[in-house]
Amino acid sequence: MTTKQVMIITGASRGIGAATARCAAARGYAVAVNFARDEGAAARVTSELTALGVEALAVRADVSRQDEVRRLFETVDAELGAVTVLVNNAGVVDRQCRVDAMDEERLLRMFSMNVVGSFLCAREAIRRMSTRYGGTGGCIVNVSSAAARLGSPGEYVDYAAAKGAIDxxxxxxAREVAAEGIRVNAVRPGIILTDIHASGGDPARAERLAPHLPMQRAGTADEVAEAIVWLASPAASYTTGAIVDVTGGR
Incomplete structure (x- = not known):
């Protein structure tokens, strides 16, 4: 890379976010590791990145809150420099249940974190990247889910609907900012070996479903991270508005 590349990854203290941070650092990116609660996990990821010889910074922020998103980006501005890549990875699931058992609190949390948070972070990134505002361009990669096209009946239709909104x-x-130097793409992970399944009350879900997938195995966070970092790279310079499935054929 000839110019400094700064990547903000939301929800980067674990799972796909942490794997993306490591993958990006290995390619020379300065990385902002956003987290909401687990400061220790974020610090461990940041230490791994600095050990690779890159700049890294952990920043606590709830991306569903506008003031905290602003502070996240302002902190990165001051300590790492202008953001060139945003990875909208932060998201939540909830306990598996049917729609007729969901309450307002669950639904508001689901859409606030998974949808509103991505909009707020993208807004701040655009204000820094867009040539309309004097920026030099950049990339946004959203993390969706295969649930967006499968619906997740009997498990979490609300999560699937939120990820459909991300698509x-x-x-x-992508179409709105294409002429302003910004590319916007998404990855749609399938069954991936992360602890998100435990958050949904089914920690063995990936292992249970693996034999029924076309590739007969669950994916890894590193495999999703590779797709994210490729979409952010110059190798994908003519790719925008794409949604890349990382699902093992599911």
Missing amino acids: TFTLGL
Whole structure:
């Protein structure tokens, strides 16, 4: 890379976010590791990155809150420099249940974290990257889910609907800012070996479903990270508005 590349990854203290941070650092990116609660995990990821010889910074922020998103980006501005890549990875699931058992609190949390947070972070990134605002361009990669096209019946239709919104957001935003030097793409992971399944009350879900997948195994966070970092790289310079499935054929 000839110029400094600064990547903000939301929800980067674990799982796909942490794997993306490591993958990006290995390619020379300065990385901002966003986290909401687990400061220790974020610090461990940041230490791994600095051990690779790159700049890294852990920043606590709840991305569903506008003031905290602003502070996240302002901190990165001051300590790492202008953001060139945003990875909208932060998201939540909830306990598996049917729609007729969901309450307002669950639904508001689901859409605030998974959808509103991505919009707020993208807004701040655009204000820094867009040639309309004097920026030099950049990339946004949204993390969706295969649930967006499968619906997740009997498990979490609300999560699937939120990720469906991310797919639409990706397509619309890509067209909106394409002439301003910003590329916007998404990855749609399938069954991946992370602790998100435990958050949904089914920690063995990946292992249970693996034999039924076309490739007969679950994916890894590193495999998703490779796709994210490729979409952010110059190798994908003519790719925008794309949604890349990382699902093992599911």
